Amino acid sequence: MNSLIPLFIILPLATAISIILFGRLVKAFQKALPSAVLLFLTGLSFYFILSWDSGIYKYVIGGRGPVGNIPISIYFVLDGLSILMLCIINLIGFLSGFYAISYIKKYTGENKFYALFCLMITGMNGVVLSGDIFNLYVFLEIAAISSYALVAFEVEKEKLEASYKYQVLGCLSSFFILLNIGLLYWYTKSLNIADISRIIESSANKNLIIFIQILFIAGFGLKAALIPFHAWLPDAHSSAPSPISSMLSGVLIKAIGIYAIIRLFFNMFDITYEIALLITVIGTLSMVIGVLLAIGQWDMKRLLAYHSISQMGYVIIGVGIGMLILAKGGNRSWAALSIAGGLFHLTNHAVFKGLLFLNAGAVEYTTGTRNLKELGGLSGSMPVTSSTSLSASMAISGIPPFNGFFSKLIIIIAAAKAQYYLLTFLAISVSIITLASFLKLQKKTFYGKSKNRKLKKIKEVPFTMCFSMIVLAVLCIALSLLLIPGIRETIMVNVVYTLINKSNYLLILSDI
Amino acid sequence: MTVYLLCFVLFLVGLFGVLTKRNIIKIAIGLIIMELSLFMFFALIGYVDNGIAPIIVQEMEKAKFVDPLPQAIVLTAIVIGLATTSMLMAIAIRLYKKYNTFDIRKIANLKG
Numbered sequence: 067m068n069s070l071i072p073l074f075i076i077l078p079l080a081t082a083i084s085i086i087l088f089g090r091l092v093k094a095f096q097k098a099l100p101s102a103v104l105l106f107l108t109g110l111s112f113y114f115i116l117s118w119d120s121g122i123y124k125y126v127i128g129g130r131g132p133v134g135n136i137p138i139s140i141y142f143v144l145d146g147l148s149i150l151m152l153c154i155i156n157l158i159g160f161l162s163g164f165y166a167i168s169y170i171k172k173y174t175g176e177n178k179f180y181a182l183f184c185l186m187i188t189g190m191n192g193v194v195l196s197g198d199i200f201n202l203y204v205f206l207e208i209a210a211i212s213s214y215a216l217v218a219f220e221v222e223k224e225k226l227e228a229s230y231k232y233q234v235l236g237c238l239s240s241f242f243i244l245l246n247i248g249l250l251y252w253y254t255k256s257l258n259i260a261d262i263s264r265i266i267e268s269s270a271n272k273n274l275i276i277f278i279q280i281l282f283i284a285g286f287g288l289k290a291a292l293i294p295f296h297a298w299l300p301d302a303h304s305s306a307p308s309p310i311s312s313m314l315s316g317v318l319i320k321a322i323g324i325y326a327i328i329r330l331f332f333n334m335f336d337i338t339y340e341i342a343l344l345i346t347v348i349g350t351l352s353m354v355i356g357v358l359l360a361i362g363q364w365d366m367k368r369l370l371a372y373h374s375i376s377q378m379g380y381v382i383i384g385v386g387i388g389m390l391i392l393a394k395g396g397n398r399s400w401a402a403l404s405i406a407g408g409l410f411h412l413t414n415h416a417v418f419k420g421l422l423f424l425n426a427g428a429v430e431y432t433t434g435t436r437n438l439k440e441l442g443g444l445s446g447s448m449p450v451t452s453s454t455s456l457s458a459s460m461a462i463s464g465i466p467p468f469n470g471f472f473s474k475l476i477i478i479i480a481a482a483k484a485q486y487y488l489l490t491f492l493a494i495s496v497s498i499i500t501l502a503s504f505l506k507l508q509k510k511t512f513y514g515k516s517k518n519r520k521l522k523k524i525k526e527v528p529f530t531m532c533f534s535m536i537v538l539a540v541l542c543i544a545l546s547l548l549l550i551p552g553i554r555e556t557i558m559v560n561v562v563y564t565l566i567n568k569s570n571y572l573l574i575l576s577d578i
Numbered sequence: 579m580t581v582y583l584l585c586f587v588l589f590l591v592g593l594f595g596v597l598t599k600r601n602i603i604k605i606a607i608g609l610i611i612m613e614l615s616l617f618m619f620f621a622l623i624g625y626v627d628n629g630i631a632p633i634i635v636q637e638m639e640k641a642k643f644v645d646p647l648p649q650a651i652v653l654t655a656i657v658i659g660l661a662t663t664s665m666l667m668a669i670a671i672r673l674y675k676k677y678n679t680f681d682i683r684k685i686a687n688l689k690g
Contacts, residue, residue, distance in 0.1 A: 200651055207658045214665055218672070224687055226673050230602065231688075233666055237609050238596065240662070244616050244655060245589070251648065252623045301688045 067117070070110065071125040071142050074152060074191040077103050082184035089177030096177045097167050100184055104160035107191075111152040118149055120560045124197065124574045132575065137258045143197035143574055146561035150409065151194040151325055154416045158316045159187045165424055165534040166309040168527070169431060173307070179219060185212040186313065190321040197574060199247050199330075200257050206243070206289070206322050210236050213318055217306045228301035235298045239288030246281050249274065260572050263334045279341050282330060283348070290323020292382065293352040296375050300359075303374065304367035308427020311367060315374045316420030320412055324381055331389070333571040339393040346386030346489075353379025354492055357499045366426045366436040369507060370419065373462065376496060377415045383493070384408025384477040387484050392566065400483050402566065406558045407476030414469040414545055418461040421538035425455040428531055429511060432524045438507065442516030447524050450532045452512040454539035459508055461542045463501035469545040476549075582622060588615035601680045602673060606666045613659045617652050624648035 081103045089096040123144040130139045163183060170179055189209025196202045214236065218229035251257060253274060254265040266275055284295070291299035303315050331337065331345070356376030363369035388405035391397065428451045429444065430436045445452040461468035464475075474497055481490045516522075526532065547553060564570050592615060595608025624645035632643035670680070677685050 200654075204654060204658065207662070211658075211661050211665055214669075218669055221672060223676050226669055226676060227685055227688055230666075230669050230673060233662070233669065234596065234605055234609065237662055237666070238593075238612075241589075241609075241612050241616060245619070247651075248616065248619050248623060248648075251651075257647075 067114065067144070068123050068125055070114075071123065071144055071195060072127075073110065074107060074156075074195060075188055077107060078184045078188040078191065082181045082188065085177050085181045085184065089180070096180050100163045100180050101160060101167070103184075104156055104163055104187065107156040108153070108160050111149065111156050114144070114149045115153055115557065118146065118560070120146065120564055122564065122570060122573055135575075136256065137261055137575060140201050141197035141258060141260075141574060142195045143259075143571075144195060145571065146564045147325070147328065147409070148194050150413065150557075150561055151321060152191065154413055155187065155190050155194065155317050155321055158313065158416055158420045159183075161534040161537060162309040162312050162316075162420065162424070165312075165427070165531050166307075167530045169309055169427060169531060170307065173219070179216070179307075182212045182216050182219075183310070183313075185209075186216065186318070190317060193322050194325060197259050198257050199250065199259060199262070202326065203240070203243055203247060206326070207240060209318060209322055210240065210289070213302075213310075213314060216310045217302045217314075219307055219310070220305070224301075225305040228298075228305035232298045232302040235288055235295070239285045239295075242281050242285035242288070246278050246285065249278055249281075258575075259330070259334050260575050263568065264572060264575070266334075267336065275335065276338075276341075279331070279335055280344075283327070283341075283344065286323050286326045286330075287348065290319050290327065290378060291375055292323075292348050292378065293355050293375065294348070296352070296356070299375060300368050300371040303371035303423075304365060308367075308423055308430065311371075311427070312420040312423035315371060315423055316416045319374065319378065320381075320416065324378065324385075324412060327382075328385055328565070332565050333568060337389050337393045339390070342386060342389035342393045346383055346390060349379045349382030349386050350489060350492060351379070352376065353383060353496050357496050357503070360503055361499065364438045366429065366438055366441075366507065366511065367423065369438075369503065370422050370426060373500065373503070374415075374419055376500065377411070377419065377462065379496075380474065380477055380493065381408045381412045381415065383489060384411060384480065387477075387481055387486065387489070388566075390486075391484055396484070398566070400480060402559065402562045403476060404480030404484065405566065406562045407473055407480055409561060410476060410548065410558055411470075411473035413548075414461065414473050414542075417538055417541045417545060418458040418468075418470060421454060421458040421535060421542065422462065424531070424535050424538070425451055425458065428527045428535065431527055431531070438510040440516075440518055441511045442514045442518070443512075443522075444516075444524075445512040447522070448512075448526050450526055450535060454535040455512065456508060457539045457542050459504040463504050464497045465501070467546055468542050469548075470542075472546050472549045582619070585615050585619045585622060588618070591615075600682050602670050602682055602685075603680055605682075606663070606670060609666070610659075610663060613655075613663075617655060617659075620648040620652045620655070 085096045125142040127140040186209050189205045192205030214233045218225050254262050256262050288295040303311050352375050356372055360369050360372035384404050385408040388401040391401035461470040464471045478493050589612055592608045592612030596605055599605050626644045629642045629644035632646045
């Protein structure tokens, strides 16, 4: 298992480079290769999660062990959370890449699209695997720069503007993160996450640590588009081509935003009450304001983008409540339940939000518009899109037996058990508003009658697009099986317990 | 200590430029200033008074060395900075071709 870890970075990187070199010579090569590679990586990550024995694996580049207790090489670390994220990234990446085979035909420069797509996957896999903060920054920039280029891929007025806005805010957040890395290196003389964690545990300078933590929240909050930092998200996510929107909203904001926050605040810093409270408040704000902004939208992808902000709020409050309970020294099993709810919702959100953006892309592909006022009555002519979109809408608004219901239920139960009744109330009411918003989307797009005559002649989208949407729609139901006792213990609970036991993560510092 | 503070002031100058300027090229310049201040900060972290380059030859086993790791970090960060800056400039040129202006008040189409 150890020696397989670098494949997650080498394979997509090699794919990207070989597409740039040989893509023009062989046309079929550039279409088939990304999907094949990502399918292989998906299989590998599912093999990891099934054979995982709650241990922590590492791959040391160059193979040099620590010299006198100081780790000098670059570490790749594979623990439960990393494996879960790898599964999400590569699965959604494979389905989006397969969907793109038909969708991207209308654009020029297909080989550049696939190369940038593979680079983005490389960056995200690298962020999830690296056990070294500077290495994390480098991979984060690889993912971010390729996503800037992909947002502007259609090179129209609005797309360029969205990309510029995204780049300015993305650069700012990268600088905050780089400044933090400098400060941490200055203070601890180390870059390894586990080593830093060991050093700042025994340190006296609490003020600097608090400064660094707040800057990290600002930096990664900008990448994750939590509410005071959300301005770029609706523009960027609605401007990108649909398979990319699905990657950005389904995976990128989680892999380089939420994942980094969880990893650093659980495994690098000690959890303090004030920081936990700050994270929970930001999560609550995102959850409530995101959904309120989504109500008034008439552009299909913009509406979905605002819902992404709101659903990320659920993930953050799930994690934040867990941190609050841990900081107060409360019942660890309730903390674990709350964090498991957050991570479960993260997984589910990747699936249903990815699917909803693919649906929006299918609607745009056939009708040429995504304005809800001009659409209507598509359910007869596009049965696959309509039914998959219905299942994703029910999953996101929390209707049993879809997966979104169970993860929201866990978060709400945990909030009630921790006696945050206001949060419980807000989480329930936001879920109801989400349902209302998605009823509007369903009615205006797929049901009712359209005034537009052109809409009657359209056909269903091609096979590759249908395939991706159907697989994701099946997953929307199948993921609720993760909650069944037996499967729950082997995956979710295990992931959470390896995450919250900080001493576990320090084990990677022991010999090779 | 003064030099660290000056470095932080330079960071804030860049941030001020990004927040207040209305011209997309000037915003990009603000970002570049922030980036350069960070590179200087990294170079300062590794600096040791009277230190020499960390190349070990037999005569200087007891000499003082500067810390080489921040220098390696700066080199990597400069390459990343090159990529982000060229990406920003490419988009700025395309924006100018579409709108014939650099003023962000005239470019703002996306709202809500």
